[in-house]
Amino acid sequence: MTITTMMRSARIHEFGDASVIRHDTVPRPRPAFGEVLVRVAATSFNPTEAALRAGMLQSFLPVDLPYTLGWDVSGTVAEIGAGARGFGVGDRVVGWLDSGGAAEYARAPVAVLVAVPDAVPLVNAAALPLAGLTAWQAVFEHGKVAAGQRVLVNGAGGGIGGFVTQLAKHAGAEVIATAGARSAEAVRRQGADHVIDYTAGPVGASLDGPVDTLLNLVHLSPSDAAALAPLVRPGGRIVSIATPVETPADAGVTASHIVARNDTAQLAALVELVEAGTVAIDISESRPLSDLADVHRLSEAGRTRGKVVIVP
Structure with missing residues (x-):
């Protein structure tokens, strides 16, 4: 042999x-x-x-x-x-x-x-591993997403976005997701309650009131990033894994830019959610x-x- x-x-x-x-x-x-x-x-x-x-x-x-x-x-x-x-x-x-x-x-x-x-x-x-852990940490550690919140996922059609959408929904949030036509149906299957076509115009024009948490997964121009900040209510949170979204000092919004870390306990929890059928x-x-x-x-x-x- x-x-x-x-x-x-x-x-x-x-x-x-x-x-x-x-x-x-x-x-x-x-x-x-x-x-x-x-x-x-x-x-x-x-x-x-x-x-x-x-x-x-x-x-x-x-x-x-x-x-x-x-x-x-x-x-x-x-x-x-x-x-x-x-x-x-x-x-x-x-x-x-x-x-x-x-x-x-x-x-x-x-x-x-x-x-x-x-x-x-x-x-x-x-x-x-990388996409799932990035999503977990954005949703739970930094976004502190909880039941009853309104959450905007900007860039839900990517690999990380699919996990973010599902985890936010699992947490009990109302999920509003931006996606293009190519990804919209997949984003709906992943649990988004509302899908906004980001190619149709400013996201804020299609949003019915402010959100509690904004999870930004997209690389944006400074002007596009700045346009997202007013979509979050005072006391809310902005978490970005891509372009930082700056907020005025008097806005009362907590903004963070994160880089994911390796965490086997979180990865094991993700595997359990997949096994249970909660996360696809x-x-x-x-x-x-x-x-x-x-x-x-x-x-x-x-x-x-x-x-x-x-x-x-």
Whole structure:
């Protein structure tokens, strides 16, 4: 019996446009202390990875080259390193890595992994870590969304937006979501009570009164960001994961700009909601690893919707 010791991996050796993504054959990694080796079922594409590939994040997220793409990973444990506890060979896992998900195998610290129950498809689970945790922290930690509130989700048609909409609805809020025609039906399925076509004019013109919480998921011009602030009532909250939305000092609105962090307790809670059917994972496309550069190009052209998973 021949044991394969090499694997395919999508890496960048320099920063630039999507053409810098190379598909290399490299030695299969061995897990270090406290790590396991995961046979990858899927990674998922996050638009921020395109910014990393272009070299735009080096000032606050420096990486060494060559760099293996893929922050999200799901799969089965193939090998256990020394000192790694909590998982056995064959266990189904999902997690958020610093790199390496866009490959056939990935090293993963056990501290960033959670179990995936049989009821949750492994390929779908790959869409959860970064997008799901960003949504969880925006809705619950910073937005403090609660039952009876009116919540405006600006940019609900993206991968994070789908989770934000569902989690806000799960919290008991009335959810108003902005989306284009391509995403509107999916946003309604995810629980939005009202959908505003952001291409039809200013969002405020279609809004029936102020909201308690605004969750902004869109990169905006300064003028468009400023136009959102008056839509929130005094005492309300604005949370942005993209362009900060500034508010006048006397507006009485709490505004925050957030960057998500890795949190396995929250990820495990998300997996439980998916298993229970409370949160659905909206996979718009499943593409092979060889198509990763095309996915980057489509995203940069604004032509992706929901979550795209990449299967090695």
